[in-house]
Amino acid sequence: xxxxxxxxxxxxxxxxxxxxxxxxxxxxxxxxxxxxxxxxxxxxxxxxxxxxxxxxxxxxxxxxxxxxxxxxxxxxxxxxxxxxxxxxxxxxxxxxxxxxxxxxxxxxxxxxxxxxxxxxxxxxxxxxxxxxxxxxxxxxxxxxxxxxxxxxxxxxxxxxxxxxxxxxxxxxxxxxxxxxxxxxxxxxxxxxxxxxxxxxxxxxxxxxxxxxxxxxxxxxxxxxxxxxxxxxxxxxxxxxxxxxxxxxxxxxxxxxxxxxxxxxxxxxxxxxxxxxxxxxxxxxxxxxxxxxxxxxxxxxxxxxxxxxxxxxxxxxxxxxxxxxxxxxxxxxxxxxxxxxxxxxxxxxxxxxxxxxxxxxxxxxxxx
Numbered sequence: 001x002x003x004x005x006x007x008x009x010x011x012x013x014x015x016x017x018x019x020x021x022x023x024x025x026x027x028x029x030x031x032x033x034x035x036x037x038x039x040x041x042x043x044x045x046x047x048x049x050x051x052x053x054x055x056x057x058x059x060x061x062x063x064x065x066x067x068x069x070x071x072x073x074x075x076x077x078x079x080x081x082x083x084x085x086x087x088x089x090x091x092x093x094x095x096x097x098x099x100x101x102x103x104x105x106x107x108x109x110x111x112x113x114x115x116x117x118x119x120x121x122x123x124x125x126x127x128x129x130x131x132x133x134x135x136x137x138x139x140x141x142x143x144x145x146x147x148x149x150x151x152x153x154x155x156x157x158x159x160x161x162x163x164x165x166x167x168x169x170x171x172x173x174x175x176x177x178x179x180x181x182x183x184x185x186x187x188x189x190x191x192x193x194x195x196x197x198x199x200x201x202x203x204x205x206x207x208x209x210x211x212x213x214x215x216x217x218x219x220x221x222x223x224x225x226x227x228x229x230x231x232x233x234x235x236x237x238x239x240x241x242x243x244x245x246x247x248x249x250x251x252x253x254x255x256x257x258x259x260x261x262x263x264x265x266x267x268x269x270x271x272x273x274x275x276x277x278x279x280x281x282x283x284x285x286x287x288x289x290x291x292x293x294x295x296x297x298x299x300x301x302x303x304x305x306x307x308x309x310x311x312x313x314x315x316x317x318x319x320x321x322x323x324x325x326x327x328x329x330x331x332x333x334x335x336x337x338x339x340x341x342x343x344x345x346x347x348x349x350x351x352x353x354x355x356x357x358x359x360x361x362x363x364x365x366x367x
Contacts, residue, residue: 046309048074049082049104051095053111054226057085062252062275062297066110066133069301077309092117100125106308108133108301112187115139122147129308133297134187136317148315151304155295155320157274158194158363159354160327161248163347164272164293165198167329168246169210170343171270171290178213178244180221180235182251186364191250191274191293192220193363201350201359213242223254232257240265246290248272259285270335277330292330296320319365323355 050070052063067083074081082102084095092114099107100121105128109118112135119137122130123146130150137150145152168177179195181188192215199212214221221239223231232254239247240261247262247269249255255273262269271278271285273292278285300318307314320326329347332339353359 046077046079046106047082047102047104048077048079048106048108048305048309049084049099049102050108050110051092051099051114052083052085053113054086054088054091057083063110064281065276065295065297066108066301069298070108070305072298072302073305073309076306079309086114089113093120096121100128105129106131106305106313108305111135112185118150119146122150125149129313131301131304131308133301145315145317149313151308151313151315152317153297153300153304153320154317154365155297155300155327156190156361156363156365157293157295157320157327158190158197158365159322159361160293160329161191161194161274162198162201162354162359162361163329163351164248164291165195165200165212166202166350167198167291167332167339167343167347168195168248168270168272169199169202169208170206170340170346171335171338172210172246174243174245175209176211176213176242176244177246177248178221178239178242179248179250180214180223180239180254181249182223182226182254184220184222188222188250189215189220190363190365191248193217194293194361195248197361213244214239223251223257226251226254228253228256230257233260236261237264240267240269244269246270246272248274248293250274259288262288273330279330279333287334289333290335291332294328294330296326296328300326321355322351 048070050067057063057067070081086092086095096117107128108131110133115135116139118130118132119139126149131153132150133153136152137145137147139146179192181192196212196215196217199210203210221235223235236258247258249258258271270290271288272290275295277292277294279289300320354361
């Protein structure tokens, strides 16, 4: 476990999910701010804290967005953030225990992998506010939260990925687009499901037969983890070798495997990012990024923590959608001149039809 550190407010950070086993390290340092718990203190009495999943805060994606959100809230509250990174799932419970011992009054857990540890910690500490990104805190799947003091922050990214699938199908020259994920968790396959449905809708509307490689709705291509490296590169290469010219990796840093595979392919292949606008978070590869399926994790984390810090903790689940702009499709940036003249207007129409309920996008969040 990496040592807790207190960043300068306004700093940036970022990384993704499950990794190799690592021993738990030092206990957190004392913060100059002490919280009163339960969001009742407000202002400088509130002590916001955050724990990453097993990649840390440098993924240019998932963890970075959550960190930026809590940092913005802390800045407005006039307090400091205490952060701790996890190196493996074995670190989750100890990291949460350390944050409790540190006197945190609000704790953000980044990622569904922390769900069980967060529920346990929340039930043991009912005076603390917990914010769980990307999980409903419902381990027994009975439709109810398993801890009252947890606010789930969820995102129906299938809606935005539907738009990405439509755009990818329209942009493809080979008639083949692809996707792959880290592991087949619902919060990963929700992107792939939306992408698939978008491609299928495009084919129905246009009378085309664009093929999706890497996910059929039940089975697909996965790297087995959420780290960059040979597994991610090999998985991307296998997909590109099937004449795919647009690819969407889902799982934090595994997109770097696609970047390597694209370079090795010596072909023109466009990349679709997820979570954050990859064009903005990794400008070195901006010329590869067609668009990105965005989650407003920064905004929803900011709003939830700020409200709690002002004494108004709300445990009701938040679900980001196209309608409330909690999810969305990033601009086409450098590809703007390369997309078809009609695509932008068509995407606006499809987006509105999804919002109006005229197009149904299925995902685990609306089943």
